[in-house]
Amino acid sequence: MPHGKELFLDHAATTPVHPDVVGLMLPYFGNHFGTTTSLSELGRTSRRAVEEARCRTAALIDAAPEEIIFSSGATESNNLAILGAASSLSGRGKHIITSTGEHPSVINACRHLERRGFEISYVSPDAHGKIDPALIADALRNDTILISIMHASHETGVVQPVEEIGALARERGILFHCNAAQSAGKIPVNTHTLPADLLSFSSHKLYGPKGVGALFVRKGTVIDPVLFGSGQEQGLRPGTINVPCVAGFGLACVIALRDIENNGILITSLRESLEQQVISRIDGARIHGSGTVRLPHISSISFRGVRGDDLAAYLDAVNIVVSPGSAQSRAWHGQARRSAEVLPEKEGEEGTIRLSIGWENKEKDIRRTVDRLEEAVRRIREFAAASPDGDVTVFTFPDKSNAAAALKALKDEDMVFSPVLKPDELMQALCSNISLACLSRDQARIGSLLGAHGIEIAGMHTAHPMERPMKKKERDFWEKVEQIKKRNA
Numbered sequence: 001m002p003h004g005k006e007l008f009l010d011h012a013a014t015t016p017v018h019p020d021v022v023g024l025m026l027p028y029f030g031n032h033f034g035t036t037t038s039l040s041e042l043g044r045t046s047r048r049a050v051e052e053a054r055c056r057t058a059a060l061i062d063a064a065p066e067e068i069i070f071s072s073g074a075t076e077s078n079n080l081a082i083l084g085a086a087s088s089l090s091g092r093g094k095h096i097i098t099s100t101g102e103h104p105s106v107i108n109a110c111r112h113l114e115r116r117g118f119e120i121s122y123v124s125p126d127a128h129g130k131i132d133p134a135l136i137a138d139a140l141r142n143d144t145i146l147i148s149i150m151h152a153s154h155e156t157g158v159v160q161p162v163e164e165i166g167a168l169a170r171e172r173g174i175l176f177h178c179n180a181a182q183s184a185g186k187i188p189v190n191t192h193t194l195p196a197d198l199l200s201f202s203s204h205k206l207y208g209p210k211g212v213g214a215l216f217v218r219k220g221t222v223i224d225p226v227l228f229g230s231g232q233e234q235g236l237r238p239g240t241i242n243v244p245c246v247a248g249f250g251l252a253c254v255i256a257l258r259d260i261e262n263n264g265i266l267i268t269s270l271r272e273s274l275e276q277q278v279i280s281r282i283d284g285a286r287i288h289g290s291g292t293v294r295l296p297h298i299s300s301i302s303f304r305g306v307r308g309d310d311l312a313a314y315l316d317a318v319n320i321v322v323s324p325g326s327a328q329s330r331a332w333h334g335q336a337r338r339s340a341e342v343l344p345e346k347e348g349e350e351g352t353i354r355l356s357i358g359w360e361n362k363e364k365d366i367r368r369t370v371d372r373l374e375e376a377v378r379r380i381r382e383f384a385a386a387s388p389d390g391d392v393t394v395f396t397f398p399d400k401s402n403a404a405a406a407l408k409a410l411k412d413e414d415m416v417f418s419p420v421l422k423p424d425e426l427m428q429a430l431c432s433n434i435s436l437a438c439l440s441r442d443q444a445r446i447g448s449l450l451g452a453h454g455i456e457i458a459g460m461h462t463a464h465p466m467e468r469p470m471k472k473k474e475r476d477f478w479e480k481v482e483q484i485k486k487r488n489a
Contacts, residue, residue, distance in 0.1 A: 012356035018207040021248045028244035053250025060253040062190045069215045074181035075105040077200035077215035081177045082109040084223030093143030094118040129158040150179040156289040157298030166195030185256030197221045208252030212245040268296040277370040302351045313419035314376035317404045323354040383418035391440040396431040396458045403434035431458040
């Protein structure tokens with residue numbers, strides 16, 4: 001499936017909708033537009049579509065259809081599972097166990113409960129990003145009511161020992177919630193062998209539409225609703241059902257289950273090729289979680305002395321889409337880095353990018369990516385090694401096309417520069433998020449060069465971090481620029 005001129009390697013964030021899924025959805029936007037609560041033929045058609053999708057979605061994880069509750073996505077499913085379980089079981093206890101590496105929808109739901117008198121134990125993963133079940137066992141208390149651990153990391157792809165953790169929970173009569181947003185449809189997920197009472201997954205991670213997901217609620221598990229309305233989805237998720245997207249989700253699950261083995265083999269081979277090329281060609285590269293079982297599609301790589309944000313900006317400018325670390329991780333860091341006991345500093349974090357492969361990617365895509373990665377790392381390190389004794393000038397551009405043209409022009413002239421992701425609040429003007437940091441001594445030459453190429457510049461900003469009071473966002477930005485200058489100097 002084409003993505004314009006862009007090479008998309010961010011499938012852990014989202015996936016394009018499969019063409020067959022789009023085709024199935026279209027009638028439910030048109031002729032078959034009825035609500036599932038209507039007694040008309042339109043309503044009956046919509047209900048049949050939803051129940052067929054429920055069966056298809058259940059089959060992906062080998063569950064019973066009545067154990068599937070449709071939601072708006074894994075974030076809502078995670079919230080329903082955690083908040084619903086906490087409400088239902090609060091009379092028995094108020095202690096919950098989770099990990100520091102969970103998705104923000106889990107972490108923030110737990111922090112919400114902390115403000116309401118619950119106690120949360122956060123266990124930390126090891127150097128490979130894996131949770132030791134012994135840490136879970138040590139954290140267990142008589143008043144523990146819920147354990148929430150993801151099936152596989154959205155950052156590194158490391159598969160967690162959820163069978164062992166679930167067994168610990170089952171022995172003590174504790175509910176076990178598992179976030180399978182990254183794993184469902186990528187590796188086998190079977191609720192008969194995985195002892196999870198609650199399991200979340202999402203459509204848009206497996207080539208279905210955005211805005212729909214599911215929560216598996218094992219038969220006999222009782223949780224309270226967190227939303228209230230007319231009683232849809234067994235009273236746990238009220239509101240008018242998104243029929244087109246639910247139907248599309250169901251077909252996406254069918255396709256994912258059908259192709260899971262072949263896609264796993266193909267994507268694993270591409271990931272291994274990517275990592276082998278990176279390690280052999282780029283000094284100071286490190287693969288996170290390489291010694292453990294991982295999802296086939298995720299590769300988390302750090303580069304010594306290079307920030308992940310800067311690498312992602314460089315690749316974006318040359319139309320390769322990746323994530324700096326992970327979007328979720330960055331959001332969590334922004335909110336909660338102050339809680340050292342919750343989120344310890346991770347080695348090499350600032351230099352990490354996450355590349356996640358889809359079935360439509362090819363070996364030529366991998367070669368192109370490694371070529372650009374090698375180029376980006378070299379240039380960013382050159383900038384750091386220049387050890388400028390003066391200021392740095394940051395050029396901003398009105399749009400990505402001008403930013404990309406500037407990057408190419410500077411490369412062709414062998415100028416020293418580094419890409420920088422611009423904080424949204426740095427300037428009022430609407431500019432591309434891709435900025436270029438250059439040595440101020442080169443400002444005039446670079447300005448003339450860009451002008452000669454007809455490249456539009458939105459602004460030039462010189463780093464004077466101590467000259468005047470600044471907003472925290474601005475101060476953090478200039479501190480980042482200084483770090484780029486000094487890194488590996």
